[in-house]
Amino acid sequence: xxxxxxxxxxxxxxxxxxxxxxxxxxxxxxxxxxxxxxxxxxxxxxxxxxxxxxxxxxxxxxxxxxxxxxxxxxxxxxxxxxxxxxxxxxxxxxxxxxxxxxxxxxxxxxxxxxxxxxxxxxxxxxxxxxxxxxxxxxxxxxxxxxxxxxxxxxxxxxxxxxxxxxxxxxxxxxxxxxxxxxxxxxxxxxxxxxxxxxxxxxxxxxxxxxxxxxxxxxxxxxxxxxxxxxxxxxxxxxxxxxxxxxxxxxxxxxxxxxxxxxxxxxxxxx
Numbered sequence: 001x002x003x004x005x006x007x008x009x010x011x012x013x014x015x016x017x018x019x020x021x022x023x024x025x026x027x028x029x030x031x032x033x034x035x036x037x038x039x040x041x042x043x044x045x046x047x048x049x050x051x052x053x054x055x056x057x058x059x060x061x062x063x064x065x066x067x068x069x070x071x072x073x074x075x076x077x078x079x080x081x082x083x084x085x086x087x088x089x090x091x092x093x094x095x096x097x098x099x100x101x102x103x104x105x106x107x108x109x110x111x112x113x114x115x116x117x118x119x120x121x122x123x124x125x126x127x128x129x130x131x132x133x134x135x136x137x138x139x140x141x142x143x144x145x146x147x148x149x150x151x152x153x154x155x156x157x158x159x160x161x162x163x164x165x166x167x168x169x170x171x172x173x174x175x176x177x178x179x180x181x182x183x184x185x186x187x188x189x190x191x192x193x194x195x196x197x198x199x200x201x202x203x204x205x206x207x208x209x210x211x212x213x214x215x216x217x218x219x220x221x222x223x224x225x226x227x228x229x230x231x232x233x234x235x236x237x238x239x240x241x242x243x244x245x246x247x248x249x250x251x252x253x254x255x256x257x258x259x260x261x262x263x264x265x266x267x268x269x270x
Contacts, residue, residue, distance in 0.1 A: 009038035011045065016053035016210040016269075018046040019203070025061025030069035031121060036095035043102035053269050054210035054217075055106070056202055057129060058113035067120025067143055067153075092152050096121055100154040103128040104225065107218035109209040113202030114189065117177075119143040124153025127162065130221060131209075132188070133202045135195035140178040140188060142171050161228060162187050214269040215249040 112129035120143035160168040258265035
């Protein structure tokens with residue numbers, strides 16, 4: 001099955017894997033309004049589609065996503081200042097927040113295949129994925145302070161949790177290009193592969209997740225998200241709740257039977 005959401009964001013579902021591809025290569029996949037709406041809607045479609053078991057978010061061209069399309073933004077900004085009406089930053093609540101929530105809250109694993117520059121909101125999207133694979137030519141830049149803005153796309157939440165508040169402050173207050181090798185050392189990405197291998201490697205990881213125990217993955221996402229904002233005692237109770245649910249799944253029975261039979265399990269996602 002293949003379905004192009006728009007020309008700016010491509011959407012394809014095959015064998016349980018939804019591949020969402022940012023497709024404004026001439027603009028380094030900068031997010032104009034059309035792209036933001038299409039990405040938000042594609043992620044929601046993947047989240048709601050029972051045939052989708054995992055998601056791969058990637059891009060065409062030499063950039064993953066450089067964040068907000070500043071050419072479009074400056075027009076909105078100047079219009080709002082001249083007319084005294086409107087809010088050029090309403091895109092945060094209308095688009096960026098729903099995109100990040102769709103990435104983090106869907107009960108399916110999300111892999112980001114970072115093919116090039118990930119800056120601003122683009123960096124935030126990558127951080128919101130569950131697993132990040134970067135080309136060795138990729139780089140990361142918070143960018144926000146460079147245009148006198150604060151973090152959005154969840155970066156003030158995700159970045160400190162991945163690399164610690166001190167390093168996060170350094171990257172946020174003093175934006176710079178972080179190469180893929182350093183990003184790996186910092187813990188920003190899970191793997192770095194040669195650029196020529198990125199598409200195949202990212203797809204292979206995403207397909208493996210799509211074929212895996214997706215009930216388990218959904219519970220793991222929920223457990224980690226809950227634990228980030230609750231005490232150990234509260235998290236232990238949440239783990240109990242989620243483990244009870246996972247233990248009642250067909251996938252768990254399949255896994256145990258396959259283990260005892262020394263066979264590879266074939267999960268159903270339920």
